[in-house]
Amino acid sequence: MMECIFCNTEELEIILESQFSFAIFDKYPVNKGHLLIIPKRHFSSFFELSKEEMNDIYDLINQGKEKLDKLYSPDGYNIGVNVGETAGQTIMHLHIHIIPRYKGDIENPRGGIRKLMPNLVPYDG
Template sequence: MTCPFCTMPNEQIILENKLAKAFYDKYPVQKGHLLFVPKRHVETYFEATEDEIMAIHQLIHQGKEIIDQQYQPDGYNIGVNIGEFGGQTVMHLHIHLIPRYKGDIEDPRGGIRKAIPNLVPYP
């Protein structure tokens, strides 16, 4: 099976460096939801090198600046799903940067411990 992150068209990439790239999530939880992936096909966070993780984190900071300018969110969640039972559906490491907005859920206490209503239905 072909990895959608490895074969992503260049025009969908909004940020990149030597080891990582970022793009908008195809099924965003909120406006501005970004994904960050290593360029090398790596299945999980724990298989990535320290250099790849650092490259992703550099892009996360740049992505936050873009989201701040375009959407002015009130908060953020950063998350990674690892393995099928951790909720991972694309088996290529990807880290989510999800902007949060006042009122997006009634009580945001607990953050990612609660379900966030999806902006777009996930298949």
């Protein structure tokens, strides 16, 4: 069995942390400031979150937004989760993407995540 890269926190540069979760910058960012919120407990699906973990992650998402607002002053955000291989999940440890958006980062942002930077970011994960 392959070791989980999100469980091996010694290898990660954690920028925010709470009781049940932590935040790191994405190794393959879609946009400047792309953040991942990751529960400390190992499980793959968003639907396995306990209420306690959900509340904790919600608070950390808001702390992450505040940090990104200060660091990068984005004009908007996309927040997303891939659940299962069919949905594009490649690391089977739940992680929530917070993707800062900037005016002009794509020509027409209408439709949000459906059009977010198609084929611009090589991903080897």
